[in-house]
Amino acid sequence: MKQWTETQKNRLIELCADAQELVQVFEDETQRNKTFQTLVTALVKTQKIKLGKMRDKERRPGLCRLSDQLVEALTGKGFVQVTTPTMMAKNLLEKMSITDSHPLAKQIFWVDSKHCLRPMLAPHLYYIMKDLLRIWEKPIGIFEIGSCFRKESEGARHTSEFTMLNVCEFGLPMEARHARLEELAGLVMETCGIDDYKLETEESAVYGSTIDVVGVEPEDLELGSGAMGPHPLDDAWKINETWVGIGFGIERLLMAGDKSNTLGKYTRSLTWLDGVRLNL
Numbered sequence: 001m002k003q004w005t006e007t008q009k010n011r012l013i014e015l016c017a018d019a020q021e022l023v024q025v026f027e028d029e030t031q032r033n034k035t036f037q038t039l040v041t042a043l044v045k046t047q048k049i050k051l052g053k054m055r056d057k058e059r060r061p062g063l064c065r066l067s068d069q070l071v072e073a074l075t076g077k078g079f080v081q082v083t084t085p086t087m088m089a090k091n092l093l094e095k096m097s098i099t100d101s102h103p104l105a106k107q108i109f110w111v112d113s114k115h116c117l118r119p120m121l122a123p124h125l126y127y128i129m130k131d132l133l134r135i136w137e138k139p140i141g142i143f144e145i146g147s148c149f150r151k152e153s154e155g156a157r158h159t160s161e162f163t164m165l166n167v168c169e170f171g172l173p174m175e176a177r178h179a180r181l182e183e184l185a186g187l188v189m190e191t192c193g194i195d196d197y198k199l200e201t202e203e204s205a206v207y208g209s210t211i212d213v214v215g216v217e218p219e220d221l222e223l224g225s226g227a228m229g230p231h232p233l234d235d236a237w238k239i240n241e242t243w244v245g246i247g248f249g250i251e252r253l254l255m256a257g258d259k260s261n262t263l264g265k266y267t268r269s270l271t272w273l274d275g276v277r278l279n280l
């Protein structure tokens, strides 16, 4: 009995073959290779139709569409969108306690001796919040959606450039924080069409204890990490306030929404367009 070769299997995965098609067995190589050709032809046709529909109808990839839906959902609940620079000053990372000995330090892309590509949105949100707390009445909710960059070694769930959504709310009653964090996680999950998820308490290198939002299908996948303040990091930002904050990877949200186990086709890419591999 013969199975797909590694190369055949990879090509079928690229072409979004379904799980059943990937585990077929054949009498001999000739039968296998013939089936491969027929299957590839059919899959290429399907992918071309999909890409054609995207061109005629939505005209925007899922990453942009979901970002828009999240903007609508969050602004609808009173959160204000902010747009901060993609480049981050080293001293802001230091304020997050990310100095040279910190585990995240090895993952930073440095642009020059004083600037890096932001690995997270939180430092800039803290920065802005300090001023907004002076100007606006509390509670104040803001969010940002934008690229973050980390040197990663793992493949299927990590990419060096990903899109983060970070939502935070400052100045809410102390006892309301936990429920609010759950509510925000629920709002994001609902917007993404993810109905199966769980909340887990984790230890984080930056925030101490965090509350993770974990997707469960097809397997456990961290979708977001939330934290609460007052927090030891707040001092460095001269913030003395209650808060909740939660950061999600948009590509992971798309992946979970599709019940997929590979991130590749949802990322900013030169080889994929809206989940379709361009070498058709």
Ligand code: ATP
Pocket: 120, 150, 152, 157, 158, 159, 160, 161, 162, 163, 164, 222, 223, 224, 225, 247, 248, 249, 250, 251, 252
């Ligand atoms: P993980 O443990 O999966 O590496 P993390 O805990 O390091 O993630 P956080 O710092 O909590 O990640 O970032 C918030 C969210 O951003 C994560 O829950 C995940 O959805 C997303 N994310 C983080 N790193 C990446 C990456 N390299 N590629 C894609 N998404 C990422």
Ligand code: MG
Pocket: 204, 212, 222, 224, 225
């Ligand atoms: Mg995390």
